[in-house]
Amino acid sequence: MESLNMNTRQWLETLVAFDTTSRNSNLELITTVRDSLQQQGVASWLAHNKDKTKANLFATLPATAGPHAGSTEGGIVLSGHTDVVPVDGQKWDTDPFKLTEKDGALYARGSCDMKGFIATALALVPEYLAMPRVKPIHLAFSFDEEIGCIGAPVMLEEIVKRGIKVDGCVVGEPTSMNVVVAHKGINVFACKVHGKSAHSSLTPQGCNAIEHAARLICAIRDFADGYKANGPYDQFFDVPFSTMTTNQIRGGIAVNTIPELCEFTYEFRNLPGMSVADIQAQIDKYIAEVLLPKMRTEFPDARVEIDNFAGSPALEAVEQAAITELVRALTGDRQTRKVAYGTEAGLFQQIGIPTIVCGPGDIGNAHKPNEFVTLAQMEHCEQFLRKLGKSLQAA
Numbered sequence: 001m002e003s004l005n006m007n008t009r010q011w012l013e014t015l016v017a018f019d020t021t022s023r024n025s026n027l028e029l030i031t032t033v034r035d036s037l038q039q040q041g042v043a044s045w046l047a048h049n050k051d052k053t054k055a056n057l058f059a060t061l062p063a064t065a066g067p068h069a070g071s072t073e074g075g076i077v078l079s080g081h082t083d084v085v086p087v088d089g090q091k092w093d094t095d096p097f098k099l100t101e102k103d104g105a106l107y108a109r110g111s112c113d114m115k116g117f118i119a120t121a122l123a124l125v126p127e128y129l130a131m132p133r134v135k136p137i138h139l140a141f142s143f144d145e146e147i148g149c150i151g152a153p154v155m156l157e158e159i160v161k162r163g164i165k166v167d168g169c170v171v172g173e174p175t176s177m178n179v180v181v182a183h184k185g186i187n188v189f190a191c192k193v194h195g196k197s198a199h200s201s202l203t204p205q206g207c208n209a210i211e212h213a214a215r216l217i218c219a220i221r222d223f224a225d226g227y228k229a230n231g232p233y234d235q236f237f238d239v240p241f242s243t244m245t246t247n248q249i250r251g252g253i254a255v256n257t258i259p260e261l262c263e264f265t266y267e268f269r270n271l272p273g274m275s276v277a278d279i280q281a282q283i284d285k286y287i288a289e290v291l292l293p294k295m296r297t298e299f300p301d302a303r304v305e306i307d308n309f310a311g312s313p314a315l316e317a318v319e320q321a322a323i324t325e326l327v328r329a330l331t332g333d334r335q336t337r338k339v340a341y342g343t344e345a346g347l348f349q350q351i352g353i354p355t356i357v358c359g360p361g362d363i364g365n366a367h368k369p370n371e372f373v374t375l376a377q378m379e380h381c382e383q384f385l386r387k388l389g390k391s392l393q394a395a
């Protein structure tokens with residue numbers, strides 16, 4: 001077995017040392033990457049969040065050979081998120097922000113999900129620059145993926161605005177270097193049910209927000225049961241139907257006060273090809289036709305607010321797309337794999353960039369204490385990304 005490129009290990013060590021838990025700024029990491037690229041003559045641009053505490057980075061290594069040498073048009077995007085999930089309350093055997101090698105694996109928060117992929121891509125930049133490529137390679141590193149793919153859309157908007165055209169994208173989330181062609185969409189909603197408070201001895205004077213929220217939650221559960229019973233189904237998924245569930249709730253201020261407000265969050269995870277708008281329309285219809293009329297007999301100003309505050313679209317890769325064929329050829333993985341977790345791949349696909357998911361590490365190790373990626377997976381990724389660069393050379 002070839003040993004891991006020293007550069008890759010160094011990059012991973014550098015990247016995991018930044019505590020880029022989603023609640024923190026990722027700017028130190030981003031400027032370190034930008035400066036390194038700049039020193040190698042690679043230009044990049046940043047796309048910030050509103051308060052400029054976080055940024056996405058997009059860099060292009062132009063074509064180096066052929067009639068279009070210097071061109072930034074076409075080519076492949078290597079995409080990864082720079083944020084990680086918290087280590088709060090987790091029992092780690094090593095410092096989660098210090099790369100530690102043990103028994104053929106590299107341990108640290110983000111080693112698997114997904115700084116391992118980013119480190120590999122960055123370590124290969126010198127090789128990519130030296131290859132006689134007729135197409136560019138682009139790097140796209142985002143923020144706030146772990147809290148609902150909030151960062152990447154800002155970068156994708158800028159990609160569209162700048163008229164950047166690329167041929168395909170590889171999102172390097174941990175797939176054990178297999179080719180993942182589909183995942184469900186994630187849609188997260190905050191719901192506020194506004195009723196009217198009253199002393200609880202005087203129930204007819206109030207409109208109980210918790211009770212009405214409960215009706216809505218049960219309706220959401222009924223819709224979910226409908227998808228389970230009637231489909232549509234896709235047997236390639238471990239949960240082969242779309243799911244809906246309420247996961248947080250808050251309401252009420254005292255044992256003897258009718259609550260005027262109840263807030264809850266629900267999510268649905270749709271199969272690719274299912275319309276998110278259609279799923280939400282059922283809920284809206286229930287609110288408009290059943291819930292609100294009932295509430296307004298008690299309180300004419302009763303209302304329900306819904307905010308779709310996070311989410312990412314489902315991915316269904318195109319088998320015939322050049323990027324799918326290329327990654328299948330380079331990894332030798334021909335199996336149809338569809339996964340339950342969401343990624344930014346659906347967002348790239350949504351702006352017309354054919355995308356697949358393939359990266360080092362086992363998703364089962366992500367988000368856990370003692371997260372790790374094996375050296376074998378990292379070497380596999382390195383070889384894959386090197387071959388991917390070579391595939392852009394002149395025939």
Ligand SMILES: [Zn+2]
Pocket residue numbers: 081113114145173174
């Ligand atoms: Zn991830």
